[in-house]
Amino acid sequence: METLKHECGIAMIRLRKPIEYYKQKYGSYGWALGKLYLLMEKQHNRGQEAAGVGVVKLNARPGHEYVFRERAIGANAITDIFGLINSQLANVDWTMPVREIEELVPFIGEIYMGHLRYSTTGKSGISYVHPFLRRNNWRSRNLLLCGNFNMTNVEEVFDQIVRSGQHPRIYSDTVVLLEQLGYALDKENHRIYRQYRNKLKDPQLAYAIEDNLDVEKVLREAAPSWDGGYAICGATGSGDVFVLRDPHGIRPAFYYIDDEVVVVASERPVIQTVMNVAQAEVKELNPGAAVIVNKNNECRVAQVLKEGKNERCSFERIYFSRGSDADIYRERKALGVNLVPDVLKLINGDLDKAIFSFIPNTAEVAYMGLMQGMEDHFDAMRRKEILELQKRGELNEESLTRIMSRKVRMEKIAIKDIKLRTFIAEGGERNDLASHVYDVTYGCIESGVDTLVVIDDSIVRGTTLKQSIIRMLDRLKPKRIIVLSSSPQVRYPDYYGIDMSRMGEFIAFRAAVELLRETGRQHVLDEVYERCKEQLELPAEKQVNCVKAIYEPFTDQEISNKISQMLTPADVDAKVDILYQTLDGMHRAIPGCPGDWYFSGNYPTPGGVKQVNRAYINYYEGNAEKR
Numbered sequence: 001m002e003t004l005k006h007e008c009g010i011a012m013i014r015l016r017k018p019i020e021y022y023k024q025k026y027g028s029y030g031w032a033l034g035k036l037y038l039l040m041e042k043q044h045n046r047g048q049e050a051a052g053v054g055v056v057k058l059n060a061r062p063g064h065e066y067v068f069r070e071r072a073i074g075a076n077a078i079t080d081i082f083g084l085i086n087s088q089l090a091n092v093d094w095t096m097p098v099r100e101i102e103e104l105v106p107f108i109g110e111i112y113m114g115h116l117r118y119s120t121t122g123k124s125g126i127s128y129v130h131p132f133l134r135r136n137n138w139r140s141r142n143l144l145l146c147g148n149f150n151m152t153n154v155e156e157v158f159d160q161i162v163r164s165g166q167h168p169r170i171y172s173d174t175v176v177l178l179e180q181l182g183y184a185l186d187k188e189n190h191r192i193y194r195q196y197r198n199k200l201k202d203p204q205l206a207y208a209i210e211d212n213l214d215v216e217k218v219l220r221e222a223a224p225s226w227d228g229g230y231a232i233c234g235a236t237g238s239g240d241v242f243v244l245r246d247p248h249g250i251r252p253a254f255y256y257i258d259d260e261v262v263v264v265a266s267e268r269p270v271i272q273t274v275m276n277v278a279q280a281e282v283k284e285l286n287p288g289a290a291v292i293v294n295k296n297n298e299c300r301v302a303q304v305l306k307e308g309k310n311e312r313c314s315f316e317r318i319y320f321s322r323g324s325d326a327d328i329y330r331e332r333k334a335l336g337v338n339l340v341p342d343v344l345k346l347i348n349g350d351l352d353k354a355i356f357s358f359i360p361n362t363a364e365v366a367y368m369g370l371m372q373g374m375e376d377h378f379d380a381m382r383r384k385e386i387l388e389l390q391k392r393g394e395l396n397e398e399s400l401t402r403i404m405s406r407k408v409r410m411e412k413i414a415i416k417d418i419k420l421r422t423f424i425a426e427g428g429e430r431n432d433l434a435s436h437v438y439d440v441t442y443g444c445i446e447s448g449v450d451t452l453v454v455i456d457d458s459i460v461r462g463t464t465l466k467q468s469i470i471r472m473l474d475r476l477k478p479k480r481i482i483v484l485s486s487s488p489q490v491r492y493p494d495y496y497g498i499d500m501s502r503m504g505e506f507i508a509f510r511a512a513v514e515l516l517r518e519t520g521r522q523h524v525l526d527e528v529y530e531r532c533k534e535q536l537e538l539p540a541e542k543q544v545n546c547v548k549a550i551y552e553p554f555t556d557q558e559i560s561n562k563i564s565q566m567l568t569p570a571d572v573d574a575k576v577d578i579l580y581q582t583l584d585g586m587h588r589a590i591p592g593c594p595g596d597w598y599f600s601g602n603y604p605t606p607g608g609v610k611q612v613n614r615a616y617i618n619y620y621e622g623n624a625e626k627r
Contacts, residue, residue: 009046047116142237149230152607229496336369
């Protein structure tokens with residue numbers, strides 16, 4: 001019901017054949033450029049704030065550009081970027097010799113990198129858009145970098161870079177990583193230079209450096225100091241590329257390799273579709289591992305960092321990733337099935353007066369699982385009733401028809417009508433406009449009798465629910481409205497790439513705070529504040545999450561009941577209940593991705609614990625917008 005921002009989506013292509021090969025086989029020198037466009041468009045769900053493209057040309061003539069980059073801001077950034085690229089290619093004479101195309105034509109190269117961005121830092125503008133580029137006259141020292149990541153220890157890494165004598169231009173995790181990796185790349189260049197300086201003269205010495213760069217060594221130099229979730233793409237100007245995933249597998253990365261191409265993306269089905277390959281041919285990049293391709297097109301997967309505890313992000317599966325992935329589709333259905341017993345309890349088993357629907361469209365797969373579970377329940381009821389009638393000798397055509405005619409009532413209740421520009425109004429008028437973003441299907445519900453059960457994939461802040469959805473559903477005059485969340489209560493901020501970094505924005509947190517105040521436990525808020533300040537005096541690896549104490553006095557149900565109360569507008573007639581997925585239910589549905597810090601507060605890295613304690617201090621001190 002409410003959009004969460006996520007950082008980010010990555011796409012990388014490394015050609016393994018001469019450019020002429022793709023012209024002969026696929027009819028275009030721009031074959032890879034077209035594939036990059038598709039990889040990015042099919043991951044548009046992962047970033048609509050900005051986008052960027054980088055291309056490295058390995059056979060450019062000296063004096064001509066060999067690292068090309070275009071970036072743009074806005075929801076149409078991908079279209080804008082490829083429009084600019086196509087305008088530069090529009091007047092190219094494609095009949096010229098292949099050598100001239102390899103040397104001179106912009107954006108036709110061997111390495112392609114794409115990025116889709118959502119900000120998790122609150123910072124916007126073209127200077128924050130990936131890919132970032134570190135320039136140098138030696139090709140082997142140029143570095144193009146983009147990633148799906150958020151680092152929790154930027155301050156420490158920044159200080160480390162400054163101590164080395166560098167002077168970064170911008171304070172952001174991307175620039176910090178770029179400069180740190182660039183420094184390690186410089187050291188690797190120096191290492192090879194010292195190895196060959198007495199044996200070779202320029203330009204052969206420069207070529208020897210390019211041919212012998214050890215990118216794995218560069219990564220091992222820089223990456224151990226990183227605390228966060230990441231899938232990072234990098235390319236040197238001389239032809240080496242890498243994609244590195246964090247040791248806990250927090251952020252996703254998948255790859256496909258054949259004798260023509262190496263492809264990496266944030267989503268598996270995207271690669272399947274764009275490259276037209278089977279699921280089994282697309283591999284998940286293991287946590288801590290890197291796909292590395294060198295200048296000579298030798299490709300390998302190296303374990304750069306020791307694989308840590310599996311903390312693959314569960315929210316990726318529930319909300320962000322494409323539902324066309326076979327595993328994610330199955331998991332989202334299971335999330336819906338898991339809610340069936342609790343829904344039946346809420347409606348006292350009265351399915352005849354319950355109507356089921358979903359909102360928004362991203363919740364449709366969980367809704368299908370919910371309906372499957374309800375149908376299974378109905379089948380069990382039918383079997384039991386038929387057997388009982390048969391046992392009593394009362395089974396006949398009339399009774400059988402009556403039993404078989406009972407169905408789960410399913411309707412398409414909510415339709416997103418228009419995107420209203422509510423900024424033109426203020427206060428109550430704005431809320432009234434927001435309540436009409438969705439339209440409803442009339443005539444499906446018996447006024448004052450039926451219960452309307454609607455499933456959503458997550459209820460995080462509750463703003464849209466209160467201002468729009470519940471009022472909209474109440475227009476149908478149901479006796480009761482039950483809103484289901486296929487994910488558990490989001491209680492804690494994220495610091496690994498999803499834009500949920502401020503404590504006070506979560507409805508579950510606000511509900512727990514209200515309960516503390518109502519039950520005379522205001523002192524808990526003060527005590528947690530003092531403990532958080534004490535924790536920040538300790539090294540990150542020794543800190544504990546003090547914010548858990550906010551929730552400890554209450555059951556999940558008590559918090560859900562309070563959320564229902566807080567999100568029900570005063571002018572709504574129907575009784576409103578909100579039911580969340582249990583943490584155990586989520587883990588049963590998504591067994592391979594146990595990372596649950598949003599819900600449990602069990603952060604996978606020390607930096608996450610440090611940041612949550614800091615977030616509570618910001619909340620307590622009234623710094624509502626501080627991240």
